[in-house]
Amino acid sequence: MIERETYHHKNLKNQLIDKGIELVSTEGLKSFSLRKVAVACGVSHAAPYSHFQNKDELLNALQSHITAEFSKALEDTITIYGASADALAHLGKAYVVFFIDNPHYFSFLYTQSTVQIDLSFSEEVSHNYPPFETFKGLALKLMDKTAYPKEKKKDTVIALWSFIHGIASLATMKNVHYDENWEEKISDFICVFNCPFL
Amino acid sequence: MIERETYHHKNLKNQLIDKGIELVSTEGLKSFSLRKVAVACGVSHAAPYSHFQNKDELLNALQSHITAEFSKALEDTITIYGASADALAHLGKAYVVFFIDNPHYFSFLYTQSTVQIDLSFSEEVSHNYPPFETFKGLALKLMDKTAYPKEKKKDTVIALWSFIHGIASLATMKNVHYDENWEEKISDFICVFNCPFL
């Protein structure tokens, strides 16, 4: 049935991830299936089980890759706008744009992910969710510039992350009619809350 | 196979919805299936097709019921705290508490729903998402009290809704470690943004 020169595929694990991400980004999670990914890679339906214990393990691998991509998008934004006055607005915009560009990623990362995300600034966590750490780093830096009250810093970072996350959540939902030109207005949205460092 | 006095169930449509909501709230959407609901109602696997065209139509019915329940929770809060100074904080807390009490409801309503939600204040929409309309009504009323700049009202309502929604989104995710005592702090979170009417 399967047309291939060699019996072994040689690079199946990587291609499963690549084609998997492709399927998630184009068709979404709902219609995602192991067998489709296998077919897309030109192998039999059970071949993935040589590299992943089950479907969830492949999904976790996809999520790790997409999270890394997301994290890089945020870091790139800081590289460009990190020193400017409205750096946080740019970062928030990058957050939302990432998921606007790939609407399926949002629900995929945030409703199916098993990756532990710690927003509570606990010291024990060594490897926290990279996008949040990126965000936290910039926010704290900006607060230091304006002598923001120390005891409010933690709450403020969590609140800001929640806010940006909420915008992304709503703006990426097909059935939600968000503000028409949110992209131009996201700075205004953030400035609605007149934080001294915004 | 099926043990029942009468051949006809008499109240299947309603029970499908009741048992369906029960299954969604206990086991979540992932393991939800038409056949399980049918078994829970003591009917054969194809019986639901006499009342719903397909699985999605039953899911939509469940969503409508849960949305109504959510909307009532918000309205009850306004009945109690609508006149108090921190009314909006109470409403925000009610929003989050509703989904904390039923974590499965959040992803069920906001990642699978086909109900159109219009957050952009467009005039054409006659029957908008009731929870948002409830929130909007209170927020506008509070802004009027403090002579909040008219041109910022719309952005502010959208921003606040996004913010509350983001908190609920993060706080209901099992894999996210949100602030330990968010319930006491949600007022602080909201006050991080020192809006004059908060």
Place this chain on the structure above:
DNA sequence: CATACAATCTTTACAGCGTCAAGATAATTA
């Protein structure tokens, strides 16, 4: 080099899923 072993892939099989079609039963209408 030859043999054994491990990794990778295929085939077959099974239960659960959504859905459709045909038939059975009961309620409603004519």
Place this chain on the structure above:
DNA sequence: TAATTATCTTGACGCTGTAAAGATTGTATG
């Protein structure tokens, strides 16, 4: 009472995830 309609059952189909057994290839060991 007879015909029609609504409701429910049964059986079937293709799709899904997953396990087991077998085929093929790569690798390590003698």
